[in-house]
Structures are given as structure tokens and as C-alpha cells.
Amino acid sequence: MTNVKVVEKKHLFINGRDVEADNYAPLYSPYSDEVIADIAMADEHLTKEAIKAAQEAFLVISKMAAFERSAILEKVVELLKERADEAAEVIAIESAKPISFAKGEVTRTIETYKFAAEEAKRIHGETIPFDAAPGGVGRIGYTVRKPIGVIGAITPFNFPMNLVAHKVGPAIASGNSIVLKPASQTPLSALYIAELFKEAGLPDGVLNVVTGSGSVVGEAIIKDDRVQMITFTGSPAVGIGIRNKAGLKKTTLELGSNAAVILDKDTNIDQVIDRCILGAFSNQGQVCISLQRVYAHEEVYDQFVEKFVEAAKQLKVGNPLDPETYISSLISKKETERALSWIEEAKQNDAVVLAGGKLKDGILEPTVITNVDPLLKVSCQEVFAPVVIVNKVKSVEEAIGYVNNSRYGLQAGVYTKNIDHALFASEALEVGAVMINDIPTFRVDNMPYGGVKESGTGREGLKYAVEEMTEMKLIVWNRGDK
Structure with missing residues (x-):
């Protein structure tokens, strides 16, 4: 038996606060089969409320200076270091990951947020040699990278804390807001991290955690026009379905392998x-x-x-x-x-x-x-x-x-x-x-991570995820010489 003492009722995390749902479902330990928590099951309305909160918070996080976003991520690193053993136990209890590997995942999660804090300070573009073309003489230009808006993140059970970090970290580093739907079996890690971000000073609404079924929460996130990007880790069948429904939304899909x-x-x-x-x-x-x-x-x-x-x-x-x-x-x-x-x-x-x-x-x-x-x-x-x-x-x-x-x-x-x-x-x-x-x-x-064929599209790894979560913008100045 695991050493869980009480069954907690875990609510949604929307706009910086706990939000109750109409329905809750028991979460069972994969190892012992005992109930370890009652998890809120969001409906479409509550999911849309989370998206609305993220849309409004985007106006805040997108204007926040890079050093401020970096400082919030660094604070999460500090908090997670202090509570590493507690965080590892959350992972082990909800996913049956052996505690030695759960501790390793927490260590990697700390590294991931540390990399995100560093990348927040080095999002940059390049200058363009316009005079390389006859029609470009007299002009100078450069590119910048701009955050894209609300990011819908759907994460799997197998690394419930670090794979959340691989989506939340670069999103915040690049000035985006997030609506996160964690795997149904492993929501506790995501809710745990959301509380750390609140404690670290992340503005309300930038990170929202919406638990529930993929057919309800996931579908609402994918189809909502206010969501600008979907980043998903999971099965090829679900990933292909997301790609088909996402329209012109950007998508990053990590879909597995038989390595x-x-x-x-x-x-x-x-x-x-x-x-x-x-x-x-x-x-x-x-x-x-x-x-x-x-x-x-x-x-x-x-x-x-x-x-x-x-x-x-x-x-x-x-x-x-x-x-x-x-x-x-x-x-x-x-x-x-x-x-x-x-x-x-x-x-x-x-x-x-x-x-x-x-x-x-x-x-x-x-x-x-x-x-x-x-x-x-x-x-x-x-x-x-x-x-x-x-x-x-x-x-x-x-x-x-x-x-x-x-x-x-x-x-x-x-x-x-x-x-x-x-x-x-x-x-x-x-x-x-x-x-x-x-x-x-x-x-x-920090390495580029992703595959070909049915292993997915796009790349994770902090620098590369930041590129996926931003749009390139070109600025051209006509000096008026010609």
C-alpha cells in the first residue's frame, strides 16, 4: 500500500485560483488501486473560462520584460529544489514510477525550468543584408520574435512533471499564456507545479490547469479560435486527430516510437x-x-x-x-x-x-x-x-x-x-x-528533441520550443537614400 493518508479533492486551477467543477472522479493508484484523490472533471464551459483567463493574461505576460519572466522561472527552480522529495512522491504515487526514477524526473524538471529561465533572456532575431539585392539598397532590416498568444498544452502520464515543464517553461519564457490539460492519470503533478508558479509570482491566468477527459477538455482547447498553438505529447492516433482539427493553428506533436x-x-x-x-x-x-x-x-x-x-x-x-x-x-x-x-x-x-x-x-x-x-x-x-x-x-x-x-x-x-x-x-x-x-x-x-514519420512534427528542447512558440516578424527601414 502507498502511504497516502487522506483523499484530497483537487479542483481546477483557473486564473490563479482553485475552481470547483460540477463533477469529480476518483483517481486510483496504479500500484495499490486505492483512491488517492478526487479530481475535478471540467466541462466545455469551464475549459472556455480557462481559455478566456489565458487570453486576458497574455496581455500581461507578453508585455513583461524578459528579466522578469526569467526571474519567475528561477523562483520556481528554487522552490522545486526545496521541495524535491515531496514532488517526487507526488509523481510516484500517481504514476507508480519508482521513487528513484521519480527523483530523477524532478531533477530534470528543475533543469528544464532553469534552461527556460536562461532562454527567456536570449530570444533574438538577426539583421538582414538588404543590399544583397539591387532593390534593397538604402534599406536596413532585422527580425524579432514575438509571442503568439494562448498555447494549449496536452501532456502524457509517463513524465507528468518534466513534460509539463517542456511546454510550460518555454511558453512563459517567450511571453505566452497556457491552458494545460494533463493526462487523466497524472493531474497531481501539474496542479502541484501550478501552485509553485503562483507562489513564484506568475500573474494570474498565465498558467491554467484544466483536468478532465480528452474528449471534452482536449476537444474544447483544440477547436477554440483563441488558442493559437497546440503542443501535444501522446499517441499517434490522437496526434493525427489533433493535426486534422487544428486548422491553421501551429502544432508541435511528439508521438512516440519503437526505438x-x-x-x-x-x-x-x-x-x-x-x-x-x-x-x-x-x-x-x-x-x-x-x-x-x-x-x-x-x-x-x-x-x-x-x-x-x-x-x-x-x-x-x-x-x-x-x-x-x-x-x-x-x-x-x-x-x-x-x-x-x-x-x-x-x-x-x-x-x-x-x-x-x-x-x-x-x-x-x-x-x-x-x-x-x-x-x-x-x-x-x-x-x-x-x-x-x-x-x-x-x-x-x-x-x-x-x-x-x-x-x-x-x-x-x-x-x-x-x-x-x-x-x-x-x-x-x-x-x-x-x-x-x-x-x-x-x-x-536543452537538446532539440523530436522525430520524423509518425513520431511527430516540430521540436522540443527549450531554445527550439521557444522558436515554435513565437512568430518571426521582419522590420524594414527605408533610409531614403535611394
Whole structure:
């Protein structure tokens, strides 16, 4: 059982204050099934009230000096540092993320807001050499970047605090206001952060958190003409639907992957096992760039499989609040059942389960599968569970073919000491980022992050998100000389 003592009633956060809804729904712990809070379920009217508040607050935040916006973000950094353990427990309780990984997420969230504070001070344009064209002689020009207005942010459950930061941080840094709809399973982290921003002095209405169903709250945000941009992290099906409904709104969509790593024949297996374990099984594999597919050269395949399986079997399964726990519950029983059905499908098609593949006290054990046909769901779709497949290849070129034969293209990794193989892989892999001598799960919060194909459009990472959340404006001066 988790150590939640009371069931709180959590309201909407609109225009700097708690707002009650007509209906509330119980929020259950994914690990213990106990009720941990009653969450407000906003209707269309309340969602529109949040949008109205954000629209009015945009007039305030857009005129605020860069150093003032930066100072608010810095204050949130200070507050979150002071309450890091408390924040980590919020994440662990609502999402069943093991507390050690929850603490890591809080650390990254602090870094993300720190980067946002820094980026607030360096939003700039460039001068244009108009005299490069005969008709431009006598004119000078420059560009500036202007905030676009109300941003609708829809965030997922797997990093409920840091992926909120990746939308809220750059929005505030660039002078925009936000209406945030957090994932239904993980609203507590978003509401927690909203309170920190209020304490840090963010003007009322700049950040609004509207909890409820995607079909009501999400739809209202997407369709409202007062919302200028939608930034979404989640499934391809929902993301494609948003793109179709958004019209001329700007959209940034991060839609997931089935990320792969290639192990060349010269890979030192002992040096990569721990990284691959982290990539495959951190947060129960519920990571957009989780290591789902391993393509190991035939000369190192047997050694890798033996050591990887042995390491996977050592991971502790259990209560997310236990510091020793590495694997806890998936976000819902439905997701657990889906993952089990995909594993069963693989077994029925001659794949071999060498570790896991079953439940232990309701938790899916870390699972390693070999001899997997590329068309099986555990290979070609996003498993989003502690499941990794390992297949044998004869060359890096063959492995690249398997990696690219995917509807996704977020990140990929390749371990090799051969510079030609590394350069070839970096050019040939159809992904948004290639990690040489590292797992595809590598991410730091200031790097450009995003993918191709059904992995989405646009880029996150503070500097790059600020560019997405601003419009370029050109100013031209005619000096009157010509």
C-alpha cells in the first residue's frame, strides 16, 4: 500500500485560483488501486473560462520584460529544489514510477525550468543584408520574435512533471499564456507545479490547469479560435486527430516510437549492458525513446543476450515508494493486459521469451524476447512496457534496414568503434536523432528533441520550443537614400 493518508479533492486551477467543477472522479493508484484523490472533471464551459483567463493574461505576460519572466522561472527552480522529495512522491504515487526514477524526473524538471529561465533572456532575431539585392539598397532590416498568444498544452502520464515543464517553461519564457490539460492519470503533478508558479509570482491566468477527459477538455482547447498553438505529447492516433482539427493553428506533436539500438561486432558488451538495461526498463519502459529493439551483430549476439537476460532478472519488482524498486506497475491494468497479449502473440509465432513475460504481484516483469518477426506488435508497434526484443544481424547495414522499417522515427542508437559505420548510420537512419555509442533513450533537456514519420512534427528542447512558440516578424527601414 502507498502511504497516502487522506483523499484530497483537487479542483481546477483557473486564473490563479482553485475552481470547483460540477463533477469529480476518483483517481486510483496504479500500484495499490486505492483512491488517492478526487479530481475535478471540467466541462466545455469551464475549459472556455480557462481559455478566456489565458487570453486576458497574455496581455500581461507578453508585455513583461524578459528579466522578469526569467526571474519567475528561477523562483520556481528554487522552490522545486526545496521541495524535491515531496514532488517526487507526488509523481510516484500517481504514476507508480519508482521513487528513484521519480527523483530523477524532478531533477530534470528543475533543469528544464532553469534552461527556460536562461532562454527567456536570449530570444533574438538577426539583421538582414538588404543590399544583397539591387532593390534593397538604402534599406536596413532585422527580425524579432514575438509571442503568439494562448498555447494549449496536452501532456502524457509517463513524465507528468518534466513534460509539463517542456511546454510550460518555454511558453512563459517567450511571453505566452497556457491552458494545460494533463493526462487523466497524472493531474497531481501539474496542479502541484501550478501552485509553485503562483507562489513564484506568475500573474494570474498565465498558467491554467484544466483536468478532465480528452474528449471534452482536449476537444474544447483544440477547436477554440483563441488558442493559437497546440503542443501535444501522446499517441499517434490522437496526434493525427489533433493535426486534422487544428486548422491553421501551429502544432508541435511528439508521438512516440519503437526505438532501437544497433550493436556492431566490435561492441564491448560488458560496457553496454547497464545502459541497455536502463534504456529498456526505466519507468517500466513507459518512455517515448525506451529501448524496445536491439539488433546485435552475430559475433556479439550470444554474449549480449546471456548478460542482458541475467541483468534483467536481477531487477527488483515492487512498491514504487521502495527505494530499491526498479520496476513497478504499468499505468493501468488495461495497459498491462495489452502488453501481455502482445507477448503471447510473439510466443505463438515462435518468438522465445528468455526473461519475464508474466506478472509478479500484478506487475509485468522485465521481459526479453528473441527470434521476433518484424511484423509482430512487440517489434513494429510501440509496446510502452518493460519489453525488449533482441534479434541477430550479420551487418550494420542489415540492422539499419530493420530499424528503418518502422512507422516511427524518433531516436536510434548505434554502438561501434568503426567510424565509417558510425557515419553511415548517422546518415542512413530515418530518425530525428542518432546516438553514436549510446542508447536511443539518451536525452538532456536543452537538446532539440523530436522525430520524423509518425513520431511527430516540430521540436522540443527549450531554445527550439521557444522558436515554435513565437512568430518571426521582419522590420524594414527605408533610409531614403535611394
